Amino acid sequence: MNRARPALDPELRELLADMPLMSGLSREVLAQLRRLPSTPIEPLLAHRQAVRRETTVRAEDGAAVPLSVFSPVSTDRTTAVRPCVYWMHGGGMVMGDRFSQIDIPLEWLDAFGVVVVSVDYRLAPEATGTTLVDDCYRGLVWIAEHSEELGIDPARIVVAGASAGGGLAAGVSLLARDLGTPAIAAQMLICPMLDHRNISVSSRQYSGGAGVWTREMNEFGWRAVLGDLTGDEVSPYISPALAEDLAGLPTTYIDTGSAEVFRDEDTDYAGRIWAAGGQAELHVWAGGFHGFDALYPQADISATARRTRTDWLARLLNRSSSAEPTRTGLVP
Template sequence: MTPVRPVVDAELRALSAELPLMPELTPEVVATLRGLPSAPLDALLDGRDVERREVTVTAEDGAEIPLTVLVPPGAVNAPCVVWIHGGGMIMGDRFANLDIPLEWLDRFGAVVVTVDYRLAPDVTGTTLVEDCHRALAWTAENAAGLGADPAKIVVAGISAGGGLAAGVALLARDRGGPALAAQVLICPMLDHRDATTSTRQFTGPGVWSREMNAYGWRAVLGDLTGDDVPAYVSPAVAADLSGLPPAYVDAGSAEVFRDEDVAYASGIWAAGGRADLHVWDGGFHGFDALFPAAALSAEARRTRTAWLDRLL
């Protein structure tokens, strides 16, 4: 028996009626999606008084990792957000969904650092999360020159980027730094096992389906299976969620990642940590990124930003 899908919010259902829903991903489809032009950063920055810096950091294997740094005018001891884009770990770039952290730049003068980590299957295993951790390390080392407070660095991401942000927080804890003030995990991709009720509910065509999710995980895991899968790659398998920075975790009720995200927040609580969990009734995967003006999207963004504002 096929599980029944939760109802989608009426406004979002109408707005998404024309979205192309892919039943599956193939190497050819991914190549086409990767070839689409990047988000127009100039349009996002239009009307904002922001200094843009392009930086390249070097990974341990010698690869060059591009970062874009956005600094508000007169930044002094400002909060700083290391932003990690989504795309199933197989597509996307550092300009994707950048409007989300730009809201935090506007609201509380945050410096934004966004990272172009390498994608699967070009690289596999921990390489993606290591690239993101390298961006975090560079940010902490250069905080003063960016006008940022090293005690107010936040790692944040959406979808695959949310999962990588959780992995970065685990890496930073286990390596003794850099210190993080918070982690913001927006509909994060956390569990390679793909076995929850919510994944089964979203088998078949969708914004992000169980089949698409399985394709992304196969690409990033490569030859890793079973107990060989590190928690830094698939944070849901972490045996110890203690000692992590406060987490904001949210998801839609009508999406693949709902149950694994609820379980992750519950695991943080069980370890004595802080997590603020929101499951938005009627939200599908990435709803507030795709349709930011919808009423549910505006509420989700406003709530997330208010949490960060209180924390920082």
């Protein structure tokens, strides 16, 4: 059924007109997309005072899960331990790698001197069920256990992710809450993929036709990660919207576009955090489609969305630290 849809932001509509859009996902299309080159990390680091380190952690089943650690260069030996942003990439749980959308958290390395850690969790359909979120959780445990070595304040670890990565960040926060460790200072969920049921109004609005991420593509991604799981077998750590209790979660930032599949599940998640007595900040960007600020960071609405996230993170870090301000006026 065709439904009325919120209009796209005019600048985004003009930019999107030149982008080839998909009408669906299949195993064949996915294989083609996976053959595309990864985001080149070297150009992003060329102008930054940052040190890159590669390591791996062991998943519960013994598999090696790669992590990239980006630390700001500092010649000041008196510098206090730094906050950490733990990044989970997007890609519908079926594509992408630890360098996907990495320009977003690297902006916070520039602004605040945070240590950025990005995880290469295994992808569906090769990995299914809780494997993806468990991989991400193991990375969080490694950060907490190696915080002194990394120069990280274990009380200021922020989990963050976009799209599928936002859903995984939400799942990791639920896991850490229920297991009682590690401590998470905040979660930043950027257009997060939270609900496998795919039944919201916004999901149905963006069904049929081509798009950046449609209801049909979303169904493909969820089928890939769920495998044979159905009904009560689906864990809320995989599909966080299923969690009955959202109390006790870290302070949360959620943003989404008005013109995208995930709009309603994202706004509902924020509302349920408030209903449970938690703290959440929600932004719905009028005319924004899925991932607009990652695809077209030069657009005015994208710059505003990214700046708003950075401002929120600045408030969070300034509240949580008594360290002396740096030259930017923000915590190191």
